[in-house]
Amino acid sequence: xxxxxxxxxxxxxxxxxxAFYLLPFAFLLASCTMNPDKQKPGEKYVQGEWxxxxxPAQKRLVSYSLYDLKFSCDSFFVKISSYSKVxxxxxxxxxxxxxxxxxxxxxxxxxxxxxxxGEFCNADGSYKDEKGCFRSGDYEExxxxxxxxxxxxxxxxxxxxxxxxxxxxxxxxxxxxPL
Numbered sequence: 001x002x003x004x005x006x007x008x009x010x011x012x013x014x015x016x017x018x019a020f021y022l023l024p025f026a027f028l029l030a031s032c033t034m035n036p037d038k039q040k041p042g043e044k045y046v047q048g049e050w051x052x053x054x055x056p057a058q059k060r061l062v063s064y065s066l067y068d069l070k071f072s073c074d075s076f077f078v079k080i081s082s083y084s085k086v087x088x089x090x091x092x093x094x095x096x097x098x099x100x101x102x103x104x105x106x107x108x109x110x111x112x113x114x115x116x117x118g119e120f121c122n123a124d125g126s127y128k129d130e131k132g133c134f135r136s137g138d139y140e141e142x143x144x145x146x147x148x149x150x151x152x153x154x155x156x157x158x159x160x161x162x163x164x165x166x167x168x169x170x171x172x173x174x175x176x177x178p179l
Contacts, residue, residue, distance in 0.1 A: 006146070010054065014122050019080075026033045031082050037178060038176040038179060039073040039174075039177050040074040041074065042072075042075070042107070042148040042174055043071075043107075043114075044174070045147055046071040046153065047072070047073075048071060048168055048169070048170050048171040048172045049069070049070045049170040049173065050068070050167065050168055050169060051066075051067075051068050051069075051166055051167060052066045052067045052164050052165060053167070062085050062086055063082065063083060063085065063086065064082070064083055064162070065082045065083070066080075066081045066083075067081075067164050067166065069164075069166060072174065073174040075104070075107070076105060076107050076116055076118065077102070077103070077125065078102065079100055079101075080100065080101045081098070081099075081100050081102070082099050082101070083097060083098055092133075099134065100123070100124050101134050102122060103119065104118050104121050105117050105118015105139065106118065108110050112128070112144055112145055112146070113139075113142055113143070113145070114142070114143045114144075114145045114155065115141075115142050116140070116142075116143070117127050117139070118139050118140075119136075119137060119138055119139055120134075120135050120139055129171075141159065142157070143157055144156040151167055151168035152168070153168075154166075
């Protein structure tokens with residue numbers, strides 16, 4: 001009676017002269033995971049559009065930024081409107097002390113910390129050329145989040161001293177889209 005054929009990666013790795021060379025590939029293969037085919041649902045309480053109207057002592061500040069945030073499932077889109085009384089660069093970029101930057105990406109939340117990870121983009125969400133005005137490339141930020149009311153959230157950045165007090169403009173619900 002013959003023994004049934006059995007094939008396993010372990011048997012190949014542990015037997016034969018090439019086992020030493022196959023070992024790194026076995027670990028690589030074991031560490032691969034498939035990407036999800038749909039968006040994750042994200043956090044229900046942030047779904048929608050949020051706006052920061054002002055910052056404390058804004059009239060006395062030399063420069064400040066106001067945020068418009070949009071959360072859809074596990075994705076975000078942010079518009080940062082910056083204002084400055086000092087011209088730091090070319091006026092074609094600074095636009096007489098007012099300019100906007102845009103960021104898109106995905107977010108996760110662990111306890112009270114919201115982690116935004118994405119990239120700078122154009123207003124339409126398209127790729128931003130590195131030779132353009134202001135920041136380009138990767139964006140990563142952590143915010144301590146306090147939900148003050150159903151329609152007011154405070155985002156306290158770990159890299160900025162001025163918190164973002166954003167009020168709800170439009171509530172939406174998550175409908176995961178295919179990726």
